[in-house]
Amino acid sequence: MTSATHRTAEEIGRTARGPRPLPPLGEQRAAGDLSHVDTELSNGLRVLAVRKATVPMVEARLWIPFAGDDALHPATSEVLAETILTGTARRNRIEIDAELALIGGDIGAGVDPERLVLTGSALAEKLPTFLDVLGDVLTGATYADDEIAREKERLVERIAVSRTQPRTIAREALQKHRYGDHPATREVPRAEDVAVVTPEQVRALHQASVLPRGAVLVLVGDIDPQAVIGELEKVLGGWASDRSAVRLPPLPELTGPSVRLVPRAGAVQSQIRLSAQTVPRTDPGYAALQLANLAYGGYFSSRLVENIRENKGYTYSAHSGFEFTDGTAVVNVDADTATEATAPALLETRYELGRLGQVPPAGDELESVRQYAIGSLLTSTSSQSGLAGQVLALASTGLGLEWLNEHPARVAAVTADEVAEAALKFFAPKRFTGVVVGDAAVLERKLRSLGDVVVGEPA
Amino acid sequence: MADPELVRYTLDNGLRVVLAPDATAPVVGVSVHYDVGFRSEPEGRTGFAHLFEHLMFQGSESLEKLAHFRHVQSSGGTFNGSTHPDYTDYFEVLPSAALERALFLEADRMRAPKLTAENLANQIDVVKEEIRLNVLNRPYGGFPWITLPPVLYSTFPNAHNGYGGFEDLESATVDDCAAFFDTYYSPANAVLTVAGDFEVDNAKALIEQHFGDVPHRPAPQRPSFAEPLPTTQLRGEVEDPHAPLPALGIGYRMPDPINDVDGYLAYLVLAGVLTDGDGSRLQQRLVHREPLVVDIGAGAGLFGPFEARDPDTFTITLIHPHEVPRERVLAALDDELQKLADSPPSEEELRKVTARWTASLHSEHDRLVSRTLALGSFELLYGDASLVYKLADRMSAVTSEAVSAAAKALRPDARAVLVVKPASEGNNEQ
Numbered sequence: 001m002t003s004a005t006h007r008t009a010e011e012i013g014r015t016a017r018g019p020r021p022l023p024p025l026g027e028q029r030a031a032g033d034l035s036h037v038d039t040e041l042s043n044g045l046r047v048l049a050v051r052k053a054t055v056p057m058v059e060a061r062l063w064i065p066f067a068g069d070d071a072l073h074p075a076t077s078e079v080l081a082e083t084i085l086t087g088t089a090r091r092n093r094i095e096i097d098a099e100l101a102l103i104g105g106d107i108g109a110g111v112d113p114e115r116l117v118l119t120g121s122a123l124a125e126k127l128p129t130f131l132d133v134l135g136d137v138l139t140g141a142t143y144a145d146d147e148i149a150r151e152k153e154r155l156v157e158r159i160a161v162s163r164t165q166p167r168t169i170a171r172e173a174l175q176k177h178r179y180g181d182h183p184a185t186r187e188v189p190r191a192e193d194v195a196v197v198t199p200e201q202v203r204a205l206h207q208a209s210v211l212p213r214g215a216v217l218v219l220v221g222d223i224d225p226q227a228v229i230g231e232l233e234k235v236l237g238g239w240a241s242d243r244s245a246v247r248l249p250p251l252p253e254l255t256g257p258s259v260r261l262v263p264r265a266g267a268v269q270s271q272i273r274l275s276a277q278t279v280p281r282t283d284p285g286y287a288a289l290q291l292a293n294l295a296y297g298g299y300f301s302s303r304l305v306e307n308i309r310e311n312k313g314y315t316y317s318a319h320s321g322f323e324f325t326d327g328t329a330v331v332n333v334d335a336d337t338a339t340e341a342t343a344p345a346l347l348e349t350r351y352e353l354g355r356l357g358q359v360p361p362a363g364d365e366l367e368s369v370r371q372y373a374i375g376s377l378l379t380s381t382s383s384q385s386g387l388a389g390q391v392l393a394l395a396s397t398g399l400g401l402e403w404l405n406e407h408p409a410r411v412a413a414v415t416a417d418e419v420a421e422a423a424l425k426f427f428a429p430k431r432f433t434g435v436v437v438g439d440a441a442v443l444e445r446k447l448r449s450l451g452d453v454v455v456g457e458p459a
Numbered sequence: 460m461a462d463p464e465l466v467r468y469t470l471d472n473g474l475r476v477v478l479a480p481d482a483t484a485p486v487v488g489v490s491v492h493y494d495v496g497f498r499s500e501p502e503g504r505t506g507f508a509h510l511f512e513h514l515m516f517q518g519s520e521s522l523e524k525l526a527h528f529r530h531v532q533s534s535g536g537t538f539n540g541s542t543h544p545d546y547t548d549y550f551e552v553l554p555s556a557a558l559e560r561a562l563f564l565e566a567d568r569m570r571a572p573k574l575t576a577e578n579l580a581n582q583i584d585v586v587k588e589e590i591r592l593n594v595l596n597r598p599y600g601g602f603p604w605i606t607l608p609p610v611l612y613s614t615f616p617n618a619h620n621g622y623g624g625f626e627d628l629e630s631a632t633v634d635d636c637a638a639f640f641d642t643y644y645s646p647a648n649a650v651l652t653v654a655g656d657f658e659v660d661n662a663k664a665l666i667e668q669h670f671g672d673v674p675h676r677p678a679p680q681r682p683s684f685a686e687p688l689p690t691t692q693l694r695g696e697v698e699d700p701h702a703p704l705p706a707l708g709i710g711y712r713m714p715d716p717i718n719d720v721d722g723y724l725a726y727l728v729l730a731g732v733l734t735d736g737d738g739s740r741l742q743q744r745l746v747h748r749e750p751l752v753v754d755i756g757a758g759a760g761l762f763g764p765f766e767a768r769d770p771d772t773f774t775i776t777l778i779h780p781h782e783v784p785r786e787r788v789l790a791a792l793d794d795e796l797q798k799l800a801d802s803p804p805s806e807e808e809l810r811k812v813t814a815r816w817t818a819s820l821h822s823e824h825d826r827l828v829s830r831t832l833a834l835g836s837f838e839l840l841y842g843d844a845s846l847v848y849k850l851a852d853r854m855s856a857v858t859s860e861a862v863s864a865a866a867k868a869l870r871p872d873a874r875a876v877l878v879v880k881p882a883s884e885g886n887n888e889q
Contacts, residue, residue: 104818375535
């Protein structure tokens with residue numbers, strides 16, 4: 001291409017000495033124990049404070065169960081999340097932003113049908129200021145009329161953008177198809193609902209649902225975990241209620257129905273989204289299930305990726321992973337494929353589900369997923385933000401840092417038989433429901449011929 | 460922030476090495492940066508640098524197809540690669556026990572990758588799916604990094620699509636791959652970085668053992684990609700069949716990122732003053748006060764700052780409602796830039812921006828993968844990995860006058876304006 005005299009590809013691919021052996025792994029040092037406090041404040045808020053002084057920063061995650069069955073709840077909670085940081089009695093929107101900026105800080109809010117999450121960080125030496133702003137927002141957010149009005153307009157526009165994203169369209173179709181009209185399905189509010197939300201409704205929702213009891217605050221960073229608890233009692237003392245944060249009603253057990261082809265005329269790519277019930281991290285069988293999932297599609301060296309990406313080129317990314325909702329868990333399989341590759345990709349996806357139970361992972365394949373599960377936990381928790389995210393995920397299901405410390409040993413102890421049992425039990429193709437969003441004119445006949453596929457928008 | 464220990468040296472074959480030991484967690488990051496990106500692709504071969512990045516994972520003399528992935532992951536690690544305008548990087552983060560394996564894997568593909576017709580065909584399919592996923596089937600896909608450069612720049616290296624056209628990708632041959640490898644993937648054209656939990660002497664010995672016998676080939680002469688500055692307002696338009704709202708991408712030229720670091724940093728501070736946080740100038744006016752736009756952002760580089768040599772692009776992107784005329788948006792933007800040009804920003808405005816930058820640099824360095832990649836790319840582009848640890852101080856030293864001067868240079872008659880039209884808008888001009 002550029003060099004005038006280059007070697008041939010064949011010459012490049014070999015050396016005089018020939019292939020070399022893979023070096024063995026060295027001795028692995030364990031992660032040091034992290035000093036931490038796991039306690040409940042007098043207002044009922046659970047706090048996990050962890051010292052990890054790798055950089056002079058602190059990461060904060062506040063998780064508040066935030067369910068509601070009111071028809072306007074999704075829209076109201078979305079407006080609340082968009083405006084919770086736009087003013088208090090003590091600070092207006094710009095003052096909040098300025099105060100955070102000067103301490104290298106940030107706070108963002110996000111909401112879904114299950115929870116409201118505030119995510120933030122700041123320079124560790126400025127933690128008192130950060131907590132002061134956080135406490136101010138939690139106890140004194142004012143939701144000024146003009147801020148609400150403006151954010152509603154922006155939200156309507158952003159919902160329009162979001163609803164054109166193939167992944168949002170597919171997610172919405174999957175939720176409706178598998179859970180009907182359970183509140184968990186209302187992830188993106190309807191624009192017409194957002195338009196009618198009033199400031200009074202948002203303030204009332206804050207009063208009723210932004211509650212410490214049943215919520216969790218995680219702090220990870222260059223901090224003294226003991227000392228920070230006293231600080232929190234002071235700053236968040238005024239944030240109190242007799243009631244507990246509102247949890248989502250349990251999701252129905254996922255048992256079917258068939259896979260649904262959802263038409264999207266002219267799409268050049270289809271979204272394949274399959275899903276089946278599994279068990280959560282608290283289940284004694286979780287570690288074996290985790291390894292079965294990794295072997296199926298949970299990492300790049302998995303059967304699914306090797307088949308439909310690396311061997312057949314049907315997709316750029318294929319993946320399977322768990323979705324935890326309150327105390328339950330499902331496994332989801334995702335792949336985006338060219339329209340003409342969609343039916344064969346679905347066929348291979350199901351074939352690999354069946355094969356996982358019939359020819360379960362063992363030997364090198366099992367050791368590979370085992371090492372990956374242990375190693376990726378080590379790397380993902382080696383940063384403050386990674387650890388904060390992991391601790392929050394655990395804390396929201398009632399688990400603590402002990403789970404994190406003990407999990408490598410659990411993974412190490414899983415037997416091949418246990419993985420085989422998990423594969424057979426949870427990955428049987430018949431247990432999977434889901435959607436394929438794509439160009440039905442091209443796909444319908446082929447997908448129907450695979451069986452167990454219905455066509456049309458979810459009810 | 461105290462400068463962590465850095466060890467830098469060069470092997471006999473020309474491979475530059477950066478070692479950054481840090482024992483706070485038992486994990487290690489390894490990266491190799493090659494000094495070639497999509498700006499070096501010849502005409503008729505758009506997307507080749509990125510396609511080639513995929514092929515580097517597909518096997519080598521000692522490793523069958525798929526073995527690279529398996530060996531990294533079965534050691535408990537994660538991996539990836541990415542292609543930028545001026546470099547291509549490959550990296551792994553693993554438990555520290557796997558350091559030698561990672562070095563072995565990188566050395567083996569630097570020495571003797573297996574470039575086959577079968578793998579090439581397969582990865583052309585995969586890359587086409589990647590483009591469908593990230594560009595063709597998505598609203599604002601490729602905006603602005605693919606769509607803005609052809610408006611701002613006029614030469615092929617700067618203006619073309621780095622993902623590539625399907626026809627170019629499909630016509631790539633195994634011999635193209637061989638020529639590309641022999642030209643650009645020489646050890647003398649690369650930087651190896653190791654960061655995290657390891658002993659320096661041990662790492663040096665392992666690096667010599669695995670990379671030492673990769674034969675030297677001269678690094679290619681790097682061409683200049685220089686272009687004259689625009690002398691008028693350049694306009695372009697693309698139709699986006701998936702976009703629900705119109706968007707604008709505005710591109711300006713900026714100071715030479717390598718030879719005028721402080722001038723470049725002034726533009727980064729300016730980007731913060733303009734759009735970072737609710738209190739920033741453009742957020743306040745265009746999003747909250749007037750409001751004219753749904754979303755706005757400003758920044759340096761098509762993928763972020765410090766990832767390209769000269770010329771580099773300062774971009775402002777925004778999405779606006781149908782009923783807001785784009786000329787009104789541009790007028791408000793120019794008005795705010797003029798205010799900054801006329802009177803420098805306050806000290807507090809600068810402190811807000813630099814404190815957030817300092818914090819975000821800490822967070823970036825806390826993630827081993829980001830730290831490893833930053834050290835490698837700074838060594839490659841700037842010849843000085845330690846600059847990574849000096850950025851926060853250099854940024855804090857930027858003066859209000861420098862920011863004001865940067866705002867003054869963002870002139871309407873020396874920029875590119877790309878209009879993204881939703882397909883539903885058709886030909887009806889607003």
